[in-house]
Amino acid sequence: MWSTLLNSNTQWVLFSTMILGIAAGMIGCMAYWKRQSLLSDALAHAALPGVIIAFLILGEKNLFFLIIGAAISALIGAWFIQWISESTRIAEDSAMGMILSIFYGFGIMLLTIANRTAAGNQSGLDKFIFGQAATMIRSDVYTMLGLALLVIFIVFIGFKEWKIYLFDPEFAKGLGLSLKGMNVLYTAVLVTTIVIGIQAVGVILIAALLIIPSASARYWTHSFKVMLILSAVMGGLSGVAGTWLSTLGNGWPTGPFVVLVAAALFILSLIFGKEKGLFINYLYLKMDAQKSNARLETGGMAK
């Protein structure tokens, strides 16, 4: 069991899923405060047809081009969601559900066609649905690592601007920050994070890596900076631990294990979290009850 850890390819894969988790944790915080947690889910599903079309055009599995295909398809999905919810009375979440399932259905149609060709059948395109980190080769790891580091870098250098953009858009406008530009940049980093994650975690569950760590981090702090760091740490931890767990079994998918670790961290935070955690809340409640009991008793004595 430990021998898999010492394998250098495995080390690279683990390292890259850690960086992916860190990037996803950071972007997830922004998505949380923009109230767009489920948008990431919709975009991840919408990326599937792009992956398959890129494969069908290229005829081989080259992660870089698959990522470009995924990004284009996810952006088309995002554009549709916005267009439908702005120009009709259909609510945004209905639009998300529609785009998510229609694009995914279209992706499955194409996948079935691609799997009929000999090249498609052997390429392991199926693995994109749940992700299998173990199938990544060295060049895939480099692609993923490079893009994830770029995302982290963009969040890091623009930290102040991001904060103003998220919490006080009016003020940001006053400062001369282009909201439109920030929106474009935000969508770009969100889509990048989603699409680099699909080989490792899969289109269905990559959204969890954005949603869960940020929600867990909320239980420990009120500061956005600390939340971002904590969420990144928890995301990274989920990425590494989940990937490692999935290498223990033969052909186990990576995505579900990553989600499981993230969920375990969430439950821990929910119970023991410093801010509004269940345990702390219970203690406060008990202390309050004791205080009021004591007050009642002394009140009774004074009489």
Place this chain on the structure above:
Amino acid sequence: MSYAAWIILTASLVGLSCGLIGVFLILRKMAMMSDAISHTVLLGIVCAYLVTKEVSGPAMLVGAILAGLLTAFLVQWLHSLDIQQEASIGIVFTTLFAIGVILIATSVGNAHLDVQHALMGEITFIPWNTTVLPLIGSVPKATVLLAFVFVVALIVIIAFYKEWKLTSFDPALAASLGIPVLFMHYVFMTLVSITTVASFDAVGAIMVVAMLITPASSAYLWTDRLSVMLLLSCAFGVISAVIGYFIALWLDTSISGSMAFATGILFLISFIFSPKHGILAKYVRPTKAY
């Protein structure tokens, strides 16, 4: 009946039941809840399988109902703990779905239940898995289950039509009139769960969302009357199922994927040509003179 006829009938039943339930889903603004439930139903089915060791109708229904209610309850609970509604949906369904997939991949994975099946449905195998009913003869199991669920959903909706209408459009008023809004919410979640699990065999976990949300959204663009919307939504569901089947036959590809795609085509048509909300109408209609 021939093989193709059974598939078309089953697919149409999926379109009917999903179209019916979908209308209330989008009116109650719970479209993403159906996405969540369609994923977590998988866990319910896996657990039912682990307990009974068979993939049969009643056990699956019970498992699905429990999973659906658990999802609805957990989302509500997390939301009450000050987590955004969206984020709580995201947390709950991804986690439960992941557990379901892990259970399948590690312990249950065999001929009866596999991940591929759960995601894409196996409508092509449905006509072979039959059961004998009195009077009618040999009928595919999945079709019987779907017909049963459709009838149940129809009865529940027609019997309490006024209450559903009121709780969907104005829950505050409904509550003040003494209608148990929360109870109706959970009843509705149960309906969503059984519809999802019955459609599961045919279209799988994710495409069922397309069948639930898209026909209803298309219908929403054509009319302002609830009764008309229900009829239209069911009709759209059936039409997309049939079109989807023929697209799949023509391209020789996944039937469930094509059905989801066909709902998209119908929506696109509605989106462009709807007289009141369509894009075309917006260009054609003269702008108001002030």
